[in-house]
Amino acid sequence: MSNKVLMKGNEALAEAAIRNGCLHFFGYPITPQTELAEYMAKRMPKVGGLCLQAESEVAAINMVLGAAATGTRAMTSSSSPGVSLKSEGISYMVGCDLPCLICNVQRGGPGLGGIQPSQQDYYQATKANGHGDLHLYVLAPASVQEMVNLVGRAFDVADTYRTPAMILADGALGQMMEPVDFDAALSEKREIPEKTWATNGTGMKRKRNVINSLYMNPDDLEQSIIDRFERYKKIEENETLWEELYTEDADIVIVSYGITSRICKSAIEMARAEGIKVGLIRPITVWPYPKAAIAKAAETAKQFLVVELNMGQMVDDVKVACECRRPVSFFGRTGGVLPTADDILAEIKKLNGGL
Amino acid sequence: MLAKTPFIPDKPILIVCGHFGSGKTCVSVALALALKKSGKNVTLVDLDIVNPYFRAADAAELMKANGINCINPEFANTNVDIPSLGAEIHSVFVNAERDPDSVTILDVGGDSGAAALGRYRQMIERAGYNMLFVASKYRPLTDTASAALENLREIEYYSRLRCTHVVNNSNIGDETTQTYVENALDFGRELSELSGLPEAFTSVVKADFCPALAEKYPDKSFFFIDNTTRKLF
Incomplete structure (x- = not known):
């Protein structure tokens, strides 16, 4: 007999993240995503991780930036209006070449809209989640099991190419309950390059690392964007599903x-x-x-x-x-x-x- | 299709509580139908102030067709999450005094959602109540009897009421097999022992293996509950 449990999509996203080594979650409640943060609050202390309810979505994404800069797997989640608020921070993370996972459990918009499921954030996720020349790696699962399968992939791609990744779900997926098998999802393992760029202490053995999205010289900024788009090209070649x-x-x-x-x-x-x-x-x-x-x-x-x-x-x-x-x-x-x-x-x- | 009621409450108020996603709403709806069939005047109150989508209010038509009175939060299944409970709820406590055949099922929100009960605590205590704690071994945060007991105590804390029975509702939805139910029987027994509360029944989400279970475990009470919150996909 397979080892299945019954979970809400939101809970499954949280559990899958923890099982894929995410030890830092920063969030802010919003329907229909709140169970994700609630689950993190209950589970993180038991696995030695941190779940912090920030004072706002803007604060949460900037905490993710800080945590990711140290090389740890960090994550935030929200629903549509909250993701709009995070856009600035997401753009900064792209500019800093920092990996992370953002979950958007979409609800109806524009504005406060409503709490029922929607896919109205497609443009935002695929074209313009923040200012500047940027893309996110965006996965759109169709079941609770697929959410679980894709969380590991999202973190792996984020770490490999140094980019924020997003799970673009919706209220129905977040709220519905389906049987899931976590062991089946963890079978695919890939080599992640060492995070030599992380600001995790020099140990007096190397020069200090600087994480920053500000470039004093336009030519340097242009080059950093060209380099990043080379990586986007590789993502297109290797990670399209x-x-x-x-x-x-x-x-x-x-x-x-x-x-x-x-x-x-x-x-x-x-x-x-x-x-x-x-x-x-x-x-x-x-x-x-x-x-x-x-x-x-x-x-x-x-x-x-x-x-x-x-x-x-x-x-x-x-x-x-x-x-x-x-x-x-x-x-x-x-x-x-x-x-x-x-x-x-x-x-x-x-x-x-x-x- | 629905089994005879496995549980006859001895008090007019029947509270159904538990961890969110443990199956409280399905148990409430199934009990409402079974108790109605046994001749009770049944009212089903959706007291869930935390769950935005899948809720007792979804079964309103089914309840109406079976002559069961429904009371839903004013904004249930709309586009806002305003947890406002109408004044109509007070009528059930009047009925409890007037009609000895009345049973009111309070389908409560998961975990801290049980705080909604606190507002009615005095009236519930005056009328008299049974409080079923629904638990599933296949929900990760209540996957052991001791974890489930922790959840039970949390709900008692929020509601300021005491659970009187436990219900073992261990299932994995549509993919549930007889083995899944059997593998969780110990869980129900341990939870009953740890909490000191009797097991009201073991609920089963599929009708086809209910008879086999009843034959194999004659000392257990099995109750078929339909998945009333199944939706489009």
Whole structure:
């Protein structure tokens, strides 16, 4: 018998982080993410780690910056409005080349929005989480087990390429309970380069390390950005993840990530039962974007349908990836409302009739 | 589909508490249906002020169809998390005095969410209550009897009330097998011994292996509870 436990997505993220060596968590409560911080508060003292509720999201991300500078695995989590507040600190961490993990358990926006699940932070996570030339490594899990599997990967990629990584979840994933197996998730281990840059004491044996995002000379700043983009290129080459379902013979390829992709899978099975050839590309990393998978599907598919819990933020990424060779349409609900599999099936039928 | 009630409360107020995610709401809903079937006038109160999504209010239609009165927080399942409990809740304490056949189930929020009970403590004590502590071995923070007992004491501290029974609700959701239930029987027994409280029943989330369990463990009381919070995915 496998060794499964029943966990909320938020708790599972916290436990997975601890099991992957994260000993420093700094957060601030916000629905629907709060159980993550609560779990950390209960577990961290028992494993010799630190969970600190900061006075604000801004303080929390800057504590992560400080902790990460010492070379330790550090993490923060929040939900949409809180992640906006963290944006400045995230940009500073990129400028300092510091690894960390940020979890965004998305809720409805803009503004205070609402507490129900949403995917309205796609642009923010993939295009502009902070100022400056930057990317984050962004993973969009679709189940509690996948959240657990991807936390280790997020930390590993963050450490390997010296970049902040983000788990882009949503309220439904954060709150739902599913069986998880932690032992299965820890099987994949990779070599992490030694953190020779960390400000963890010279021991009188080396020159002091300086962690900083300010460059006095524009040429130096430019070079640091060029170097960082070389690393982004490697991330694109080596760390892009996606899942495909029935793409070989699909006329319509749905592109959907996270919780929404699960509703799409139900709709696809229903459509297939009626003889409509529908497939799915599920980006697991939303940055880097699985462009190659979309381009390949565009060779055989007649059209794409993007399904998200927002107003169509991923549509342009699909258009760029397929170089607009195929029509790309959109279906989604927003503001905390979820579509049903029947809603998506109806959309598939509409498109199928239009061919 | 629903089993006969495994637990007949001897007091008009029946509190269901436990660690969050332990299955309080599923147990509450199943008990409401079973007690209604046994002839009680049942009211189900969603007293959860901490859980934003999955809650007793989700089962409102099912309750209504079965003639069970529901009282939900004013903003349950809306887009805000304002934990406001309506004045209507007071009616259950009036009913408790007037109607000897009434049972009111209070489905309480997890852990410190039990603080909501404190506001009604005097009325609950005056009316008389049973308080079921629901625990699951497959929830990491209550995975041993001693950890679960710690959680039980925390809830008593927040609610200022005393648990009277324990419920063993060890499951892993849809993937639960008979082995998972059997492997957790010791957990329920140990929790009962450590706390000094009787085991009300062992709940089982799948109906198909309930009869086999009942035959194999004749001294145990098994109770099938349906997963009422299952959603779209």
